[in-house]
Amino acid sequence: MASSLIRSTLLSLAVILFTLPAAHAASKVEINAGVKAALATFYKEVKTGKELAGKANGVLVFPEVYKAGFWVGGEYGEGALLVGGKTVDYYSIAGASFGWQLGAQVKSQVILFMTSKSMKQFRNSDGWEAGIDGSVAVVTVGAGGEIDTNTAKHPVIGFTFSNEGLMVNLTFEGAKISKIDR
DSSP, X not given: OHHXXXXXXXXXXXXXXXXXXXXXXXXXXXXXXXXXXXXXXXHHHSTTHHHHHHHOSEEEEEEEEEEEEEEEEEEEEEEEEEETTEEEEEEEEEEEEEEEEEEEEEEEEEEEEOSHHHHHHHHXXXXXXXXXXXXXXXXXXXXXXXXXXXXXXXXXXXXXXXXTEEOOSOOOTTEEEEEEOO
């Protein structure tokens, strides 16, 4: 009985992950265009976003992270790491989740590495996982688009948003970020 449940769960997860629209290998041009558009939205949505990004040692942008689930969920997206405003590497983000869930969504994610130590740990990792390899302070934005000053002091700050604006109560934990060749 348990092995049957495990097999069906793994099969469901495989179907979800392999049918996500973003699962195709995007080209450098496609990723860079998406990153540029996502950053424009980020700067528009987060009042101090451009200032924070300017202070960051690195800015990791995933323009489209596709998440879908039916009991078992999966997410996948491709993006780029910018240092000094220039793309230096490409990355994928992938994750799985279990429990009651139904539906699909597309979101953008921006992760700011505010210290040289957090940036070095990220770049030297062989697959970085939030919550295990580093803690990501998920931003809550107050009235007028202001970021909580305590959040702005963290070494790694994460933002999640969609076409409708900044999304709240989302976590980066459980998603693995890996370097990809493009």
